[in-house]
Amino acid sequence: MTMFQPIGAASDRVMATLVAGLEIEFGRGAGEALAARFLDAEESDFLWDARASERWLGAYESNEEEDFELDRMAIVGRLDGRWFVAVCIIDGDGNPHGLMGRRSFKNERQAREAFAATH
Numbered sequence: 001m002t003m004f005q006p007i008g009a010a011s012d013r014v015m016a017t018l019v020a021g022l023e024i025e026f027g028r029g030a031g032e033a034l035a036a037r038f039l040d041a042e043e044s045d046f047l048w049d050a051r052a053s054e055r056w057l058g059a060y061e062s063n064e065e066e067d068f069e070l071d072r073m074a075i076v077g078r079l080d081g082r083w084f085v086a087v088c089i090i091d092g093d094g095n096p097h098g099l100m101g102r103r104s105f106k107n108e109r110q111a112r113e114a115f116a117a118t119h
Contacts, residue, residue, distance in 0.1 A: 015080040051075040076115035083111035
């Protein structure tokens with residue numbers, strides 16, 4: 001029997017699910033190290049998927065000529081047992097293209113206060 005858990009769920013199980021999947025593929029002991037590297041490489045995607053709330057901050061002005069418009073979005077959520085607030089660069093289809101910044105918090109109250117103050 002195969003069990004799937006959506007990675008987008010804002011929960012403490014995201015990291016455990018990722019580690020378990022990597023250990024199945026690459027063996028015991030490799031899962032945690034690979035998961036940390038995977039999260040670093042795909043941080044904007046994981047944070048965007050784990051968001052609990054979002055708020056539009058305005059258009060993203062890039063120095064490069066883009067064929068599409070990008071927006072800045074403030075997000076708040078929980079990933080791997082820690083609350084975070086981040087500013088993501090998002091396209092019109094809701095796909096993340098990068099991060100402008102991220103802060104971690106010990107509890108939801110602190111994260112929500114920081115989220116409310118994000119410009």
